[in-house]
Amino acid sequence: MTNQTDRLSRAGAGFKGLSLPSPLRTVVNLITTVLLTFLGLLLVTFIIGRVVPIDPVLAIVGDRAPENVVERVREELGLNLPLYQQFFIYVWNVLQGDLGNSVLTANPVLEDIKRVFPATLELATVATFFGVILGVPMGVLAGVYQGRWPDQVIRVVGLLGYSIPVFWLGLMGLLIFYARWPWGELVPGPGRLDVFFDGLVDPVTGVLLIDSAMAGEWEIFWNAAWHLVLPASILGYFSLAYISRMTRSFMLEQLSQEYITTARVKGVPEWRVIWVHALGNVRVPLVTVIALSYANLLEGSVLTEIVFSWPGLGYYLTQSLLNADMNAVLGATMVVGAVFIGINLLSDLLYKLLDPRAR
């Protein structure tokens, strides 16, 4: 939660500190920042890869291999080069989309990630959708009725959201709505589809809802949607907690401004003052908040995916971790990090695009 506020304030600070209002300069600055951050990301994954106690050479040749074989493999892997050269080679490979091969699946890591990423994307998108649909109106009401019961509700929702372990809430959800629901299963069990639907739809985009709708397989579509409800609600709850809290504080800020008083004095109906005038001005920072919460859900889905056996990036990452499949772990880490940076950049750009004062 607090991390997100930091990023948000940073997004704001970035444009305040700007000396030249030229938009081109802003874009160049942003891109430099992003490139440097991405390079840093690669440096960190590279260093983590080198700290690993597993010797990659021994992993390939075994510990009984003769000295010259070990030496040859070491050279083939480029491990005899100085570290900075190894780093350049690593960056070069990553830029070409080569993240190495996964030991576990024997596929190139990038291909594995392409296969599992849509599942995570689907989950996080639906969850964010829930969070926005419920969180924004709740936050507005809490801001309008400050100190009264809608405000207390938001407070409790927020406190619970920052105190409950997501994986535990997922387990409880499965227990109550799947296993123990008195009138049969309210929601289906773990996984993206019922077993007998598995593999019936061609993975065009990998997002089941889109794929099944395109194929006209409505039965599968509804099955997939039904499987999404519980994990997406659980994950969406955390984004709801954050979005409603931020909306509330943005609304409070706007409602104390003089233009609101002016509008009221002029006789503008109260609903219009709140939902059009005030919310209209909240729109811009809200976009940033929503983008950040989206980025955080991509990460938050790691634990949710484990609980719901959801075959996404988090599931892949954890499976690789437990099998000491370092290429896959670092590849997945890097992709999550890159998506994170990308969404942050996007929210910065949107902020500048939507807010005329930031131009």
Add this chain to the structure above:
Amino acid sequence: MSGESESLQALGWRAWLLSSSPRSRNQARLGRFYIAWLSFRSNHLAMLGLGIVLALIFMAVFAPLIAPYDPNAQVLADRLQYFSAEHWFGTDDFGRDIFSRIVYGSRLTLYIVILVAIIAAPIGLAVGTTAGYLGGWVDKVLMRITDIFLAFPKLVLALALVSALGPGIENAIIAIAITSWPPYARIARAETITIRNSDFISAVRLQGAGRLRIIWSHIVPLCTSSLIVRVTLDMAGIILTAAGLGFLGLGAQPPLPEWGAMISAGRKVLLDQWWVATVPGIAIFIVSLGFNLLGDGLRDVLDPKSGGQS
């Protein structure tokens, strides 16, 4: 000296603390704490949070006296029992008493939280104050590094670090600490920049104090209160991350009674013996809630600038 103690007796300690003309630096300091405490005390939720945290500490310190059983004693004949007078929270799949394991688990929770705070807060403080006070290229480089770490998704970075260091509670602590310091650095830097050009710093500088001395004895103390608030607020997050790592099998290893790992063990029997996974989850929830409430309360008292906003 004697005059001071006389007046102390005459006024009573409360008046002494609230005196508007303190006679010594310590009196002023204690008085300020007392006023802060008064306003903290009136916040019921914050007091509840403080109560929860104190209860956690109490439980951790006196675990052997509170727990009715050895947390690792396996009684296979009594496995997976429901709540009863002998086993308040039932038993797990090895017949271990869940209540005793929860009680001992509080030690691990506290251990993780305290160590992460001890490692991460000073790093953040050092980086932030140095960057803020020195400015220039030092600031640029340090803040760029901080931004890179901030750009990382926390849990994923912790996962990658644990995978490199190997699973285990110590490595989980190191991984969480490495992902936790950047916000502290940003806060410390922001505070430092507002203090840097104030008159009292110039006065100290004119008296010939070096940079290190200025940062250490004049800037760091002023950054601590907002840092304490932030660390307290982060503790819930640290507990949740540690529990998540434990749940994934990458944090504390069995048979340690770490709450996240206990949930993971209970997951296998969730559908039939729901309490095995439920009880440790409630423990995590209560403790995180306690730290969140305490942190909110401390923020209102120590850092009124940002208070009331959320």
